[in-house]
Amino acid sequence: MIGLSHYLIVSAILFSIGLMGVLRRRNLLMLFFATEVMLNAVNIAFAAISHYYNDLTGQMFAFFIIAIAASEVAVGLGILIVLYKKHGSLDLDDLATMRG
Amino acid sequence: MEGLVYIALFAPFASSLFAALFGMSERKIFVGVVASVLLAISFVASAMLAFYVYGTGHAVHVTMMDWINAGDLRIPFGFVVDQVSVTMMTVVTLVSTIVHIYSIGYMDHDKSFNRFFSYLSAFVFSMMVLVMSDNFAGLFIGWEGVGVCSWLLVGFWYHKPDVSREENPSISPSWAANEAFIMNRIADLGMLIGLFILYWNVGSLQYDEVFAAVPFLDGTVLNAAALALFIGAMGKSAQFPLHTWLTDAMEGPTPVSALIHAATMVTAGVFLVIRANPLFSLTPEVSYFIAALGTFVAFFAASMALVNRDLKRIIAFSTLSQLGYMFAAAGLGAYWIALFHLAAHAFFKALLFLGAGNVMHAMHDELDIFKMGGLKKVMKWTYLYMGIASLALAGIPFFAGFFSKDAIIETAWNEGTIVLWAILVVTAGMTAFYSFRQVFLTFEGDERYKQYGIHPHEMYRYVLIAMSPLAVLAVVAGFGMEGFEHFVTKLLPDYHMSEHTHHIAWILGLVVLVFAVGGIALAYKKYYHGLKRDEKLENSWYYKLLANQYYIPVLYEEFISKPYAMISDAMWNKVDMKIVDATVDGIAKFLYKTGDETRKMQTGNLSNYLNWMAVGAVLFLVVAAISAAAIG
Amino acid sequence: MYEAIAFYLFSALTIGLFLITVMSKNVLYAMTSLAAGMVLISGFFFILGADFLGVVQLIVYVGAVMALYSFAMMFFDATRDIKEKNTPASLVFLLGGLSALVLVLMFAGPIHSEAIQALYPMHEGVGNAQDVGIVLFTKYLVPFEVAAVMLLVAMIAGIILAGKKMDQSLTKDTSVDDEDEILKQKDAK
Numbered sequence: 001m002i003g004l005s006h007y008l009i010v011s012a013i014l015f016s017i018g019l020m021g022v023l024r025r026r027n028l029l030m031l032f033f034a035t036e037v038m039l040n041a042v043n044i045a046f047a048a049i050s051h052y053y054n055d056l057t058g059q060m061f062a063f064f065i066i067a068i069a070a071s072e073v074a075v076g077l078g079i080l081i082v083l084y085k086k087h088g089s090l091d092l093d094d095l096a097t098m099r100g
Numbered sequence: 101m102e103g104l105v106y107i108a109l110f111a112p113f114a115s116s117l118f119a120a121l122f123g124m125s126e127r128k129i130f131v132g133v134v135a136s137v138l139l140a141i142s143f144v145a146s147a148m149l150a151f152y153v154y155g156t157g158h159a160v161h162v163t164m165m166d167w168i169n170a171g172d173l174r175i176p177f178g179f180v181v182d183q184v185s186v187t188m189m190t191v192v193t194l195v196s197t198i199v200h201i202y203s204i205g206y207m208d209h210d211k212s213f214n215r216f217f218s219y220l221s222a223f224v225f226s227m228m229v230l231v232m233s234d235n236f237a238g239l240f241i242g243w244e245g246v247g248v249c250s251w252l253l254v255g256f257w258y259h260k261p262d263v264s265r266e267e268n269p270s271i272s273p274s275w276a277a278n279e280a281f282i283m284n285r286i287a288d289l290g291m292l293i294g295l296f297i298l299y300w301n302v303g304s305l306q307y308d309e310v311f312a313a314v315p316f317l318d319g320t321v322l323n324a325a326a327l328a329l330f331i332g333a334m335g336k337s338a339q340f341p342l343h344t345w346l347t348d349a350m351e352g353p354t355p356v357s358a359l360i361h362a363a364t365m366v367t368a369g370v371f372l373v374i375r376a377n378p379l380f381s382l383t384p385e386v387s388y389f390i391a392a393l394g395t396f397v398a399f400f401a402a403s404m405a406l407v408n409r410d411l412k413r414i415i416a417f418s419t420l421s422q423l424g425y426m427f428a429a430a431g432l433g434a435y436w437i438a439l440f441h442l443a444a445h446a447f448f449k450a451l452l453f454l455g456a457g458n459v460m461h462a463m464h465d466e467l468d469i470f471k472m473g474g475l476k477k478v479m480k481w482t483y484l485y486m487g488i489a490s491l492a493l494a495g496i497p498f499f500a501g502f503f504s505k506d507a508i509i510e511t512a513w514n515e516g517t518i519v520l521w522a523i524l525v526v527t528a529g530m531t532a533f534y535s536f537r538q539v540f541l542t543f544e545g546d547e548r549y550k551q552y553g554i555h556p557h558e559m560y561r562y563v564l565i566a567m568s569p570l571a572v573l574a575v576v577a578g579f580g581m582e583g584f585e586h587f588v589t590k591l592l593p594d595y596h597m598s599e600h601t602h603h604i605a606w607i608l609g610l611v612v613l614v615f616a617v618g619g620i621a622l623a624y625k626k627y628y629h630g631l632k633r634d635e636k637l638e639n640s641w642y643y644k645l646l647a648n649q650y651y652i653p654v655l656y657e658e659f660i661s662k663p664y665a666m667i668s669d670a671m672w673n674k675v676d677m678k679i680v681d682a683t684v685d686g687i688a689k690f691l692y693k694t695g696d697e698t699r700k701m702q703t704g705n706l707s708n709y710l711n712w713m714a715v716g717a718v719l720f721l722v723v724a725a726i727s728a729a730a731i732g
Numbered sequence: 733m734y735e736a737i738a739f740y741l742f743s744a745l746t747i748g749l750f751l752i753t754v755m756s757k758n759v760l761y762a763m764t765s766l767a768a769g770m771v772l773i774s775g776f777f778f779i780l781g782a783d784f785l786g787v788v789q790l791i792v793y794v795g796a797v798m799a800l801y802s803f804a805m806m807f808f809d810a811t812r813d814i815k816e817k818n819t820p821a822s823l824v825f826l827l828g829g830l831s832a833l834v835l836v837l838m839f840a841g842p843i844h845s846e847a848i849q850a851l852y853p854m855h856e857g858v859g860n861a862q863d864v865g866i867v868l869f870t871k872y873l874v875p876f877e878v879a880a881v882m883l884l885v886a887m888i889a890g891i892i893l894a895g896k897k898m899d900q901s902l903t904k905d906t907s908v909d910d911e912d913e914i915l916k917q918k919d920a921k
Binding site for chain 1: 735736739743746747750751753754755759762763766769770773776777780781782784785788789792793796797800801804805807808814816817818819821823824825827828829831832835836838839840850851852853854863864867868872875879882883885886887889890891892893894896
Binding site: 715717722724725 | 819823827830831834835837838
């Protein structure tokens with residue numbers, strides 16, 4: 001029988017994959033993809049908990065996460081376009097201008 | 101009457117503030133004049149209060165404001181003018197006024213003239229707070245205030261450099277000031293403990309409430325409180341073993357010595373014992389200890405005065421000795437006699453000191469009486485004043501000192517303490533000897549000062565006139581004894597000689613007189629016709645012992661100051677520098693290094709920041725996991 | 733039984749697809765696998781009985797968000813492989829692996845909170861969409877409206893950020909910024 005732990009573990013693995021992407025990537029677009037992966041991983045955990053505790057709150061949170069992810073993509077892509085116009089690149093190594 | 105109380109109290113304060121306005125500027129005569137006038141106003145107010153209290157027999161009690169009001173502790177800023185405090189007030193303001201006027205002449209060449217008056221008036225204000233307060237807390241404030249002013253005034257010439265102990269036993273004014281201050285702090289700890297004991301057991305610091313409650317207290321508590329308070333009194337009144345500061349305090353200007361270290365501040369200890377008489381009457385053991393210690397100090401100080409060559413130090417030792425007499429009387433229960441001796445002593449001792457100041461002024465700060473002699477030709481009036489004061493001090497009949505000292509010695513007989521009586525009688529003879537040794541060496545005989553190229557001159561006329569009230573009082577104060585007894589015994593317990601003592605009083609008086617006259621005669625024989633130095637005597641061990649003050653200052657230096665300095669040094673070098681400082685420095689260095697190293701994290705590259713963020717997040721996760729596992 | 737099969741299948745597929753997303757050098761591959769992973773995640777939601785959430789996931793993520801990404805990619809050169817200096821693999825695998833390990837260990841442990849009371853319980857015999865609707869428009873009405881405003885704001889922000897100077901080519905020539913210059917070049921042609 002599939003229990004809550006199974007879902008949570010899958011969610012954890014997916015989250016770690018997203019984390020690896022965030023760590024590994026230097027291209028901003030790919031970083032956005034990795035962030036989407038992490039958000040979806042969390043959504044799975046919310047939906048699973050909601051199901052196993054018979055409580056709708058988890059699903060509510062998943063809805064709001066989707067809404068936030070959508071607006072994040074809208075604004076983020078706008079910024080990416082502006083950056084690309086300015087620097088001709090989306091690589092973080094090229095964008096590093098604020099060296100301390 | 102309330103107005104008079106405030107005028108008497110705050111006129112010196114106003115004077116101090118006024119003089120302080122000109123503290124750093126040039127010498128201005130009017131500062132001294134204004135200060136003297138304000139002090140005179142204070143004296144007049146005190147005298148009017150004295151007449152009022154004398155006439156009505158009622159004490160004036162005012163509460164200016166609430167001072168401390170916390171929980172059960174309630175200490176108002178209150179003042180009481182009763183028979184005891186009004187006596188002190190009158191004496192203090194009278195002597196202070198004269199000293200202020202005297203200082204205008206004495207300090208006329210000093211560039212810190214204005215500052216001096218500021219300190220002097222501040223001292224008088226503190227002393228007034230001390231004697232007028234209606235509770236122990238106010239008394240303590242005044243107590244500390246006079247300590248601070250004494251420190252300021254002893255160290256008035258703070259710019260003088262330190263010299264070796266052989267050259268000047270007091271090393272330097274600033275050293276003497278610090279010594280006085282520190283010794284008083286040690287004693288003040290005792291006093292504070294006494295106040296705490298009283299507050300703990302009574303729940304109040306008001307005199308009337310405390311004294312109403314003491315008869316119901318446990319004997320041990322009473323003894324502890326009385327002893328602790330007396331330790332405070334020992335410091336202020338320079339009783340053995342805290343006596344060394346008083347002679348060193350002679351480094352201050354002479355008017356200061358006259359005002360603080362003879363007439364007023366040093367009597368604060370005696371005042372405390374008199375004020376707390378309901379407490380001390382209940383503790384006969386402590387009282388007997390006070391009497392015994394007082395008698396010992398009377399003899400001890402007089403013995404050191406016998407051989408000293410420094411004019412001011414001789415008078416300082418005699419002050420110590422007379423304070424011993426006062427404590428002997430207070431310890432034996434004759435509080436009013438102690439208070440009477442206190443007042444009489446204030447007059448003639450201030451006169452003596454001011455006379456010494458005249459001599460010092462004339463001799464260009466030379467104080468060695470072996471270098472003086474024959475000054476009577478140029479300083480007739482000073483000779484007269486010092487002669488009167490010395491007669492009074494020696495206890496020659498009908499001068500002030502005769503009545504009061506005789507009464508104290510009679511008390512010692514009356515109480516059956518024959519040993520104390522004998523010592524006090526011998527001390528009376530010694531007192532007469534050293535006072536006249538000093539007078540004769542200074543004013544009579546060959547003019548030794550000439551070989552040092554000094555041209556002495558008499559003090560200004562107005563200064564001499566200002567001193568005259570003291571001279572008059574030194575002569576006549578004794579005749580007010582019965583009236584005084586009648587006056588103060590309304591508050592203080594009366595003390596009467598027994599029938600038997602009364603019967604033989606004239607014999608006792610005669611014995612004292614024989615000793616006193618004997619002392620004078622001996623001094624006359626040895627010193628009247630000039631100084632003949634006796635090498636053999638001066639090299640004998642007992643002479644040296646006395647001249648070096650029983651080596652007590654050296655002992656303190658060797659066995660207290662030096663080990664303490666060594667310990668402090670070790671604590672500084674080992675503990676403070678190696679542990680405390682090193683820890684603080686280590687923390688600072690650690691933070692600095694951390695900042696320096698972690699600065700490299702700021703690459704400006706978002707990817708690096710993300711990596712660090714991930715490291716932090718994973719660390720938190722690990723911590724959360726471990727704590728979750730630990731909690732279960 | 734079917735549930736278990738579906739679960740393991742979906743798990744394996746999503747993990748594989750997302751790994752491709754994260755590791756691939758080609759943007760197109762990465763985006764395609766991401767979209768596929770999203771679809772499979774909506775599958776998880778259906779298994780879990782959150783029908784409405786699954787539908788929203790499909791519409792918003794697979795439909796809207798991925799479409800947005802594909803539009804954005806048209807601005808950039810998508811066919812080229814991305815050349816980037818990746819963070820050292822050791823660090824990535826250490827941190828990612830460690831977080832995975834810790835999280836898995838935490839979730840694998842027994843769950844103690846049996847006594848949790850459902851705040852908004854689901855109802856038997858009522859559709860999920862109905863349940864969600866009631867809760868969303870009663871208890872979560874204010875956050876819902878705020879989220880709507882947030883989406884509006886994000887939309888306007890996206891339009892303004894991306895829409896400025898749309899007449900300039902992003903990929904062709906970036907050395908000439910000035911509008912007059914471009915017009916002059918056009919005239920010259």
